[in-house]
Structure formats: structure tokens, C-alpha cells
Amino acid sequence: MSTNTATTGGRRPVRGTRTGRRSGLGRLGPLPWIGPAVLLIVLVVLWPVYEMVRTSFLKISVSGFVRGSAGFDKYKQLFEEPGLGSVITATVVWTLGVVLLTMVLSLALAQLFNQQFPGRRLTRWALIAPWAASVLMTAIGFKWMLNQTAGVLNTVMTDLGLIEGPKDWLGDPATAWPWMMFVAVFVSLPFTTYTLLAGLQTVPGEVYEAARVDGAGTWQTYRRITLPLLRPAFLVGVVINLINVFNSFPVIWGMTRGGPDSDTATTTVFMYQLKSSDIGESAAMSVVNFALVVAMVAVFLKVSRWNEEDA
Numbered sequence: 001m002s003t004n005t006a007t008t009g010g011r012r013p014v015r016g017t018r019t020g021r022r023s024g025l026g027r028l029g030p031l032p033w034i035g036p037a038v039l040l041i042v043l044v045v046l047w048p049v050y051e052m053v054r055t056s057f058l059k060i061s062v063s064g065f066v067r068g069s070a071g072f073d074k075y076k077q078l079f080e081e082p083g084l085g086s087v088i089t090a091t092v093v094w095t096l097g098v099v100l101l102t103m104v105l106s107l108a109l110a111q112l113f114n115q116q117f118p119g120r121r122l123t124r125w126a127l128i129a130p131w132a133a134s135v136l137m138t139a140i141g142f143k144w145m146l147n148q149t150a151g152v153l154n155t156v157m158t159d160l161g162l163i164e165g166p167k168d169w170l171g172d173p174a175t176a177w178p179w180m181m182f183v184a185v186f187v188s189l190p191f192t193t194y195t196l197l198a199g200l201q202t203v204p205g206e207v208y209e210a211a212r213v214d215g216a217g218t219w220q221t222y223r224r225i226t227l228p229l230l231r232p233a234f235l236v237g238v239v240i241n242l243i244n245v246f247n248s249f250p251v252i253w254g255m256t257r258g259g260p261d262s263d264t265a266t267t268t269v270f271m272y273q274l275k276s277s278d279i280g281e282s283a284a285m286s287v288v289n290f291a292l293v294v295a296m297v298a299v300f301l302k303v304s305r306w307n308e309e310d311a
Contacts, residue, residue: 049290055283062279074280078288083262084270090177091246091266095296098181098245102188103238109189110196131190139254142183146170146255170256173263180264184251188244192237199233200226235304239297246293267292 056074059067078084113124130138145152146169154166170176203226211221227234249268252258258265258273265273271285 052283052286052290056280056287058280058283060279062277064279070280074278074284077278078274078281078284087262087265087267087270090264091268094177094181094184094248094266095242095246098184098188098248099238099241101181101185102192102241102245103234105185106189106192106196106237107234109193110200113193113197114200127190127193129190130187134250135187136250136254138187139183139251142179143170143255146179170264171260173260176256176264180251180255183255184245184248187251188241192241195233195237195240196230199230202233203229235301238300238304242297242300243293246296247289 057070057072059070059073061067109127113120113127144150146154148154148166148168148171151166151169153169154163157163158166167175169179207225207229208221211225216224246266247268248266249272252264252266252269253272256264258269262270262273267285267289271282271289274282274285
């Protein structure tokens with residue numbers, strides 16, 4: 001009995017230690033699981049933002065050497081740029097125009113793909129092509145198609161008598177902007193369409209049956225049932241498109257490089273153009289860009305009341 005008691009007495013502290021260790025890990029909660037993600041966010045998002053803000057207050061030579069503090073001089077220099085106002089205006093028009101067209105067309109395509117028709121699977125696969133291809137590659141492809149001397153568009157339109165001679169579609173901002181917006185919508189459609197399609201497929205069929213029993217028409221059903229239930233997916237599509245289109249670089253740079261001068265540049269492309277002459281001013285433009293996109297998304301979420309439950 002004494003041996004058993006001693007043995008048991010010797011084991012109890014060990015069990016207590018294991019329990020203590022388990023409770024210690026339990027106090028960390030989900031931290032061991034979300035820790036890598038938090039570390040990745042710090043390294044990929046927060047640290048670059050810190051470096052971006054810090055650089056905007058430095059005097060940096062074109063070769064990359066720091067020449068001391070610049071204070072707010074780079075921001076003052078940025079806001080005195082003669083073309084900044086027109087670039088910001090063009091960015092707003094570009095963002096709102098591309099996002100609006102993308103959402104309208106994606107909603108129509110999502111409605112189409114939600115129906116049963118011959119070849120539906122093939123058309124769904126075909127829609128993925130612009131998404132699967134590189135955005136820069138797509139932009140360069142359209143650039144060559146619109147080329148003044150060797151472009152397919154000029155050749156076809158001249159042969160059909162639609163134009164008298166080859167036109168420099170990307171050399172004139174009046175024609176370059178619509179074409180760049182077309183390409184931006186083209187590459188944005190797949191993601192947005194599939195996001196809305198996923199939302200449509202979560203709507204229970206019983207809801208539509210109940211609406212038909214109550215005598216609701218097609219438009220009433222769409223307005224009072226489909227659109228409200230599609231709201232979460234629609235908000236996701238709008239927010240992601242706002243961020244992507246506002247920060248869009250490959251489409252514009254691949255087609256016009258923001259030229260002539262900065263006539264076809266958004267703030268993102270303008271920031272890159274400034275890099276060749278003043279890195280500090282370019283960093284200041286980056287900070288302004290970051291503030292603009294955060295403010296834009298915040299205003300949209302506030303106006304759309306995204307966190308309020310439907311009545």
C-alpha cells in the first residue's frame with residue numbers, strides 16, 4: 001500500500017504539470033493559428049506602408065542615396081504639380097466608369113449563366129480566359145491591335161470604308177481613354193461575374209416559388225427578392241473592383257504609359273512617372289493614393305450601410 005501510495009503521489013505532480021501546460025497553450029487561444037497570417041500582414045502590408053510614409057519625408061537622389069530629411073517639402077512639391085488636378089479628375093472618372101460598367105455587365109452575365117441553356121458550361125469556361133491571362137499581356141495585345149500602322153482594327157475599318165485612313169487610337173486621349181476602359185472592364189468581368197453568380201446560386205428556389213404563389217411579377221420578384229439577397233455578393237464585387245481599378249497599373253502602362261505627358265495617367269501611373277525624377281515626391285504620391293483609396297472604400301461602405309442587417 002505504501003508503494004502504491006508513493007507511486008501515485010509521484011505521478012500526481014506530473015499530471016498537474018501536463019494540465020498546466022495545456023491550460024497555458026489554451027490561454028493563447030487562436031494566436032498560434034492566426035499568428036503566421038498576422039506576421040504576413042505585418043511584413044507585406046504594414047511594413048511597406050511605414051516605409052512608404054517614411055520615404056515621403058526624405059530627400060533621396062535618383063540613384064537611391066538618402067540626402068537628409070525633406071519635411072513636408074515633397075508634399076508641397078507634389079501639390080504644386082500643374083497636372084495633378086487633371087490626373088485626379090481622370091482617376092475618379094476612370095474608377096467610377098469602369099466599376100459601374102463592370103457591375104452592370106457582370107450582373108447581366110451572372111443572370112444569364114444562372115439559367116439553363118445549351119453550351120452553358122462552355123461559355124462559363126470561356127469567361128475565365130481574360131482572368132487567366134496576364135493583365136499586362138492582354139493590354140499589350142490590345143495595344144498592337146490598335147496600332148496605327150500595323151493594327152488589325154485600322155486595317156479592317158479601312159477595308160470596310162468606316163474610316164478614311166489609319167487612326168492613332170492610343171495617341172489621342174479622347175480615344176485612348178475609352179479603349180483603356182474597355183480593356184479594364186474586359187479583364188474585370190470574370191471575377192465579378194462569378195462573384196455575383198455565386199450569390200445568385202445561394203438564393204433558395206422556395207423563395208421564388210412563394211413569390212409566384214403570392215402573385216408577384218418578374219420585376220417585383222427581381223427587385224424585392226433577388227437584389228436584396230444578392231447584396232452581400234454585390235458589395236464584395238464593388239469594393240474589390242474599386243480597389244483594383246483605382247490601383248490599376250498594367251492596363252494603362254501597357255497601352256499608353258500614361259502619355260502623351262500625363263494625359264492618360266491615373267494617380268498610380270503618375271506616381272510611377274514621378275519616380276524617374278524624384279523618389280521622395282513619388283512616395284508622397286503613394287501616400288496620397290493610399291489615403292484616397294481608403295477614404296473611397298470607407299465612404300462607399302458608409303453609404304451602402306454594409307454592416308446593417310436587412311429588415
